[in-house]
Each structure stands twice: as structure tokens, then as C-alpha cells.
Amino acid sequence: MTEIVYLNGQFKPAKEATLSIYDRSVLFGEGVYEVVPIYNGKPLALDLHYQRLVISLKTIFIQPVFDLKTWHELILQLLQHNDYQHKNCLLYTQITRGSTFSRSHKIPHDLQPTVILFIQPFVPPDPLQNVICFKVVTLADKRWQRCFIKATSLLGNILSIEEAKAQQADDAILIRNGLVTESNISNVFIVKNNIISTPIANELILNGIARQLTIALAHQQQITCHERDIKENELYEADEIWLTSSSKEIAPAIELNNQPVGTGRPGPLWCKFIKLFEVYKNQLLAKSYAN
Numbered sequence: 001m002t003e004i005v006y007l008n009g010q011f012k013p014a015k016e017a018t019l020s021i022y023d024r025s026v027l028f029g030e031g032v033y034e035v036v037p038i039y040n041g042k043p044l045a046l047d048l049h050y051q052r053l054v055i056s057l058k059t060i061f062i063q064p065v066f067d068l069k070t071w072h073e074l075i076l077q078l079l080q081h082n083d084y085q086h087k088n089c090l091l092y093t094q095i096t097r098g099s100t101f102s103r104s105h106k107i108p109h110d111l112q113p114t115v116i117l118f119i120q121p122f123v124p125p126d127p128l129q130n131v132i133c134f135k136v137v138t139l140a141d142k143r144w145q146r147c148f149i150k151a152t153s154l155l156g157n158i159l160s161i162e163e164a165k166a167q168q169a170d171d172a173i174l175i176r177n178g179l180v181t182e183s184n185i186s187n188v189f190i191v192k193n194n195i196i197s198t199p200i201a202n203e204l205i206l207n208g209i210a211r212q213l214t215i216a217l218a219h220q221q222q223i224t225c226h227e228r229d230i231k232e233n234e235l236y237e238a239d240e241i242w243l244t245s246s247s248k249e250i251a252p253a254i255e256l257n258n259q260p261v262g263t264g265r266p267g268p269l270w271c272k273f274i275k276l277f278e279v280y281k282n283q284l285l286a287k288s289y290a291n
């Protein structure tokens with residue numbers, strides 16, 4: 001099957017979808033993106049992804065190029081072109097400033113943004129069959145201070161994952177001024193005495209959609225979940241640590257700096273919560289696509 005992608009108004013084979021070397025995403029990494037999990041052809045929480053996309057775009061002074069309905073229609077067309085209407089995949093959407101013939105740090109405000117959509121195969125986590133556990137280390141958060149923008153310029157995250165890999169870990173939990181921010185590709189939750197806590201969604205973290213769904217589900221189930229500052233040493237005392245993202249959903253981190261987290265196995269609250277999450281996810285999908 002030829003992989004069909006969307007670029008600036010056209011669906012075309014991936015090999016034919018090319019960008020100008022002057023695109024400001026090539027020169028400056030000047031763009032934003034979203035990754036949306038699609039289950040059986042249905043995007044999960046597309047409205048929340050759209051809200052975040054608009055925040056990212058407006059913060060870097062790009063006007064939203066489509067509304068939620070148009071985005072959804074484009075996604076459905078893309079799925080159809082790839083014969084993915086009833087499959088799982090990850091939708092990648094990127095919007096860049098656009099291209100111009102002069103390279104200047106000053107933002108040209110009159111450019112036509114570049115819009116890219118493509119899909120990638122996705123096997124959703126199936127914790128009842130196979131739990132994917134993570135090993136993490138703590139590292140200093142050396143990224144910039146506007147991590148709430150889902151920016152394509154991810155050099156800080158990439159180099160930090162490399163540093164974690166050098167320590168035989170999958171990822172790092174990042175620490176800024178003694179406080180937990182997030183991981184390089186996920187949000188962080190800790191559990192202590194059956195109370196869930198996660199860092200506040202300020203400018204220093206990406207307000208993950210899986211994070212938002214986890215908090216909403218905890219509230220719905222009347223499981224205490226606090227959004228608050230988390231000190232680094234609370235990680236070492238936690239009964240459980242969870243990592244959340246759209247592709248990993250909610251995953252247990254079982255090792256921190258080569259020491260077991262809690263018992264070193266997925267914790268009891270995670271085991272309970274992940275089953276609730278499966279139901280919640282299916283309810284959200286059914287509600288969003290009722291007709």
C-alpha cells in the first residue's frame with residue numbers, strides 16, 4: 001500500500017510530499033504538532049487536542065489554519081486514502097510558519113503555514129495481556145521554559161532521552177529547581193497512600209491529553225488526585241509512578257535510578273485504574289461518535 005499523506009491541501013504518496021528547504025520548520029524548527037491516537041478509525045479526545053493545538057499556534061503567532069470540524073474531516077479523508085477507516089493508528093499533524101526565501105530570525109507574519117498530516121500504525125497498549133513497564137532515571141530539566149507549547153523543536157527532549165539511554169533507562173523524569181516537571185515524552189503521576197498527584201500544568205510542562213483524561217477519570221471515580229508541586233524526593237518515596245501519553249496511555253514506571261519503585265512491579269492502584277481507563281476511553285469514543 002502506498003502511504004498517502006496530506007500536505008498543504010493535497011493528498012499524495014509520502015515520497016512525493018516534499019518541503020522547501022526554506023520552510024521555517026527546516027531552518028528554525030518553527031512549528032507545532034499534535035499526535036492523536038485513533039481507535040478503530042475514531043480519534044480520541046480530538047476536541048482537547050484541538051484546544052491545545054490552538055494554544056500552541058497562537059503562542060507562536062500562527063493563526064489556526066482549520067477549525068475542529070475541518071480537521072476531523074481531513075483526518076477521515078486521510079484514513080480513507082490509506083484504507084485505515086477501521087484500524088488503529090497515530091495521527092501526526094504539524095503546522096509550521098511556512099517558507100520564505102530569506103532566512104531571518106524576525107518572524108514574517110504574512111506566510112502561508114505549511115500543514116502536514118500523516119498516520120502511523122499503532123498497537124494500543126493491552127495491559128491485560130502484556131504490561132509495558134518503564135525504567136526511568138532523574139535528570140535535570142535543561143529544556144526551555146515554554147514547554148506548554150507542543151513545539152516541533154525537540155532537541156532538548158531528544159538529547160535528554162539519549163542521556164537516559166546511556167544509563168540503560170527508557171526515559172528520564174525531569175527535575176527543575178528541585179521539582180518534578182514531566183518526562184521527555186510523557187507526563188508524570190505519583191501514588192502515595194492511594195493518593196494520586198501530578199505536577200501543575202504550568203508553562204514548564206506540556207498539558208498532556210492523557211494527563212487530562214487521567215485526572216478527569218480520577219475525579220469521576222472519586223479517587224483523590226492532586227495537581228500540585230512534587231518535590232524530587234517524593235519520587236523516591238512513591239508507592240507507584242505512572243507515565244501518561246496518548247500512545248502509551250497510562251504506563252507504570254517500575255524502576256527509578258536503578259532502584260525499584262514500590263514493589264518493583266505495577267502497583268495495585270495502577271492495576272485498578274487501567275481497567276477503569278479502558279472503559280472510560282470506550283465511553284468517550286462512543287459519546288463523541290454517537291451518530
Ligand SMILES: Cc1ncc(COP(=O)(O)O)c(C=O)c1O
Pocket residue numbers: 035157182183184185186187206207208209210211244245246247
Ligand atoms: C514532553 C511531553 N510531555 C507530555 C506528553 C504527553 O502528551 P499527550 O498525553 O498529549 O500525548 C508528551 C507527548 O508527546 C510529551 O512530548
